[in-house]
Amino acid sequence: MIRVGINGYGVIGRRIADAIVLQPDMVLAGVVKVKPDYKARIAAEKKYNLYATDEKSLKSFSEAGLNPRGMLKDLLREVDIIVDASPEGVGAQNNQIYQEFNKKAIFEGGEEHELTGLSFVAQCNFDEAKGKKALRVVSCNTTALCRVLNSLDKSFRIKRARAVIARRAADPDETSKGPIDAVVLDPVNLPSHHGPDVRTVLPHIDIVTMALKIPTTHMHLHSLIVSVKEKVSENRIIDALKETTRVLLVNSKDGIKSTAHVTDFARELGRPRSDLYEVAIWADSIKVIEDEIYFYMGVHQEAIVIPENIDAIRALTGRYSKEESIKLTNKMLGIIQ
């Protein structure tokens, strides 16, 4: 059994914890939180071993009537692998203590590629991560772009990819973030960071991206134009994407015409927290004009990186093949394909 700890129990950390509990080859050794709020109480109700970040945090837990097992450093003694799901930039600061305890570590997309030198998307580069000391699971948008571009590149050899990303402004619980009534150019100075981030996983892809923040919380929407070297048709693209794991084809003929409909569809799947681990691509948006493929895809930002984190844990052990790990993760999370 692989013993895993999670440092940071927010949007991503909570989901990774629940996903670990479902795996037959993993044990959740504990989760680390700063504040003793409702999320900490729910973790305690789920019988997860709760740890505080530091002495100050430990004191606040005790005052709130929660009984943490100790602090981060105590959890580190118990684990084979630590997953750092702390806020953007905090992971880089935590890296020092993971190294002191000589622990394998997984960081999230808010950290820079340079922190580990290895940016991970399971179906693209699982083998590169086998047995390594640390890696970074890339952000939600980069994960989606890599899954889809890797598939199109293998089937049709990409010449260049261009994407405009309409980004959700905030996660549903982020009450202090906007915009409420604006579209924010994010960034104004182009291109956005997403293209270079894709190249940390797929270095040979020529990709340029633009991004906007829009007043919604449930999904990102990507508009893509991908130019390819092979002769291609809409049907061949659909066949290639059907064969690609963690990609879900949806259709406006079934009434799915917006990110709200995709979210509603995900609710009907009955997954925990209505999570959609797959990238949703509108099959009937796929259009070929000369050598260019046009299409739309939706990304559930809170969920898409969860299967990647589970595969990342197995990759660091060096004991699994890519196919074994992806198959097992998909089965345990109920991923459609």
Ligand SMILES: NC(=O)c1ccc[n+]([C@@H]2O[C@H](COP(=O)([O-])OP(=O)(O)OC[C@H]3O[C@@H](n4cnc5c(N)ncnc54)[C@H](OP(=O)(O)O)[C@@H]3O)[C@@H](O)[C@H]2O)c1
């Ligand atoms: N949210 C997304 O849509 C999304 C998608 C993909 C990737 N990511 C990446 O995933 C990572 C985590 O993001 P998130 O959205 O899950 O963040 P989040 O919801 O803000 O959760 C962060 C967690 O880290 C804890 N924390 C705060 N300061 C800490 C510190 N100094 N040391 C240790 N833990 C600390 C927080 O504890 P308290 O709750 O007690 O304050 C909270 O549990 C980031 O790298 C982010 O870029 C996020």
